[in-house]
Amino acid sequence: MKGTFIGELEELVLLTSAFLANEAYGVAIVAEIKATTGREVNIGAIHTVLHRLERKGFLTSRLGGATSERGGRRKRIFSLTPSGESALTRIFQIRTRLYKKIQPTFS
Amino acid sequence: MIKRIADWLLKLLCYPKYHRDIRGDLEEIHNKRKKRGRIVADLMYLKEVISLMRPSVVKPFRFTFFNSSLGIVRNYIVIAIRQMLRNKVHAAINISGLAIGLACCLLISLYILDELSFDKFHHNADRIYRINSHSSIGGNERQWALSPSSLAPALLETLPQVESIARIGTIGKSSQFVKYNEVVYDESSGYGPYGKAFFIDSTFFEVFTYKPLAGSLEIASKKPQSAIITRRIAEKIFGERQVIGESLEFANLGKYEITAVIGDPPGNAHFQFDYLLTNEFDTESPRNFFWARSYVLMHNGAGLDGIVKKIDSIGLATEPGLEKNGIYMSYELQPVTDIHLNAGYEYELYPANDIRYVYILSIVSVFILLIATINFINLSTAQLTRRSREFGIRNVIGAGRGQIMLQFFIQSLSTTMIAAIIGILISIFALDVFNQFTGKQLSLSSIATWQGLSVVALMLGAISFVTGLYPLAITNSATPISMLKEELKPGSTTDFLRKVMVVFQFGISVTLMAATFIIIQQLHFLQNEDLGFNTDQILLLSVDGKVPVNRLNAIKHGVQQVSSVQWATLHSGGPGKHTNVMVMVPEGFDDKTTHRIDGIYADFDFVKTYGFKLIAGRDFNPALPTDSLNFILNRSAVRKFGWEVEEAVGRKINYPSGGPARGPAKGGTVIGVTEDFHYASLHNEIGPFMIGIHSSNFRGLGFSFLSVKTHSSNIKETLTRIGSVWDDLEPNRPINYSFLDQSYANQYRSEEKLSQTISIFAGLAIFIACLGLLGLVLFVTQEKTKEIGIRKVLGASLPQIIVLLTTGFFKLILIGNIIAWPVTYIFLKDWLEGFAYHVDINLLVFVFAGISTVIIAALTIGYQTLVAALSNPVNSLRYE
Known part of the structure; x- marks a missing residue:
């Protein structure tokens, strides 16, 4: 099923949104990804991923406050749904299990 | 500015649901970047927007737009065709005029494309130059397509920019009798003035590109006493192409072995030949050819800066004897692709065309198309008033201005497309005659490139646009109510513009007609001027x-x-x-x-x-x-x-x-x-x-x-x-004769062509202009049916009514004449100055052209006016 799998960038975005909690919107996510991984991600790509995740039901969004630097537009703040959280947990478990198979010292 | 374009793009393409968010994010980033400079930020913004365009963000094109408007478009086409069927005369006038105009344009474009393509088929065409000479002998300045044959090799030696050279030497006509198997072929009358055989350099094929059909050009051109012949000659003399090793005997020159066969030189080349003979330039004493047509191939990227001056000094050093004898030379490099359209050099291998004739042809064909387009505009404007109720209702039901514009456009487009198809058919049929006339081998396929087709499409689009939207534009202020009430009458500006256009049409027609008369007069003068001796019954035999x-x-x-x-x-x-x-x-x-x-x-x-x-x-x-x-x-x-x-x-x-x-x-x-x-x-x-x-x-x-x-x-x-x-x-030696009066007449062949071309065009222009006039008269008489009826009831006589209907048009034709006369005078005076002996422009010619247009116009509209004037007022006034 399409909904159950998550791509690499999707995972990154999902994690970042979880981390940023109430501040998870486009520009902030791009900045955070850049800060932690050093990757320059295009804003359009982030939006694509955010909307896809929302469609898959891992994220939900609400409109946040407007700032003048956004030309008066409100931010769309994303937050994890329970199924998003469980997806992250599942991925983490799968990864850990695999890592342990190749190198038991990973804990 | 850049940002605005980007915003517009974003709005146009972005899925509306995401647009607000994305726009906000982009705006925020942009604001942060602004510190680094406005333009940089804007450019980055544009870049972001462009890289944003991925399938998931871009508005899904579900063809909803096309789907919804396709039905209405089909409806528009149906209405357009019904309109044409209802107004058959108008449609016929529009379509036939446009079709003729388009056919003219198409044929002329083929001709011009061919003229412009001369010598472009060589792979290195952009790097090949011919060395031309300007000579001054005793104050007598002349321009030659020749240069001393020793100059090109000297250039090759001294100038690093020169990659290779080629020279062409002409062969005396008396030597151009080719004997094979005891049969003598007379090859002394060639495509240009020099017969069909030429001497070439061993490096000829390094410069020029020809396709070998048999043998190797590389080897053939270096082998002494060898002949390279064209396919048509191989087929003429031998009936086949495998003729390597055969030998041909040239009178006075001896035997030449055929070492290669090449494809016939294309028609768009300034060098037309059938035999190329090697060796002569590479012998010990190339002095046999003091002058030769010399070409240089420049290295890739080598500029011409300063080279010309160096050539002059090299020329002086190579041939000091010339200046000693009072012949002062200077040289120029002429791109090989420019040769054909630069008349004015003596000793050309192939008669160059005068670029002015190319200009005249293109201007005239555009004029014809313009006349046809004006007809179209005038007639659609006239029709518009009659269809105003239809547009009023459409408007009331909810058609926006855009939709009505679309309808107009589609209607014009339908007419234009039909005209285009007929025009193409006409040009296919006329192509043979046109080819005979121009002496070329043109084919419509040369325009079937994507550039050619897109130009054609653009032109058709432009015609539809102008003819469809101009009539609408002039009714700009019309409200649905006024349209419904049929109050949509062309205003005074419209009327004025229509008059201007009619004046313009007839101005062009008169110009062409007067030009035809004067050119024919001049030609007649050239052919009949007393030469100072009698050319009749003198026969010229060429002797050796x-x-x-x-x-x-x-x-x-x-x-x-x-x-x-x-x-x-x-x-x-x-x-x-x-x-x-x-x-x-x-x-x-x-x-x-x-x-x-x-x-x-x-x-x-x-x-x-x-x-x-x-x-x-x-x-x-x-x-x-x-x-x-x-x-x-x-x-x-x-x-x-x-x-x-x-x-x-x-x-x-x-x-x-x-x-x-x-x-x-x-x-x-x-x-x-x-x-x-x-x-x-x-x-x-x-x-x-x-x-x-x-x-x-x-x-x-x-x-x-x-x-x-x-x-x-x-x-x-x-x-x-x-x-x-x-x-x-x-x-x-076979006898070779010509008649003196004919060889004199041949000197004016290009003038004769011009006179024929202009007269054909003048005829077409007048024909199309009269078609338009007929259409307008039909319209006016229909509009004025009631008026005529009332006037007749009140006692107006037949002549009075005819005068009423026609005066307006004749005034316009007269104004057209008056404007056209000085223009024609100025242009033709300039043309006539090119002749040392020419007729004076007789002002009666203009009067004659004017009267002719009036008569033709009168004949065109006469019948229609007469019918209108004779009609029984009862029929037009009966109200039931």
């Missing part, structure tokens, strides 16, 4: 100058025995053909001031045969042996030397040291003076001319022609008898 004079004399005497032959004379060059340049020192000038004038060497019968008018002195007398050293001058020569006609006879003229005479003969006496006669075409003014007696000890000057004056009307019989005399005495 290398044949001993006594044998030529035998032929001459043989020909003279034919009873219908009056005179026969041998001469080196002649009227209507090339002339020689004579160098001399007339009496009263010191030995250093040489004069160079045109002239020819002939035998004693020359003046008698041509019948030149002597105004002083006497003709050559064969009984006086000293006469072989004497001269006859023309009036201009006498004037040039500063003498009076009467005192010229008896004056001495000497050859300068190094002149053509060998031995003790240093010059002679003037024994006669002739009236001026046109020895060249009427493009040039008559210059000083001299006739001398040919002597066998002249260096390199042989007889070229045997002129025969007959006094019989039975030319055919005379020709057969001269032919049999020729065959008896010169069995190895």
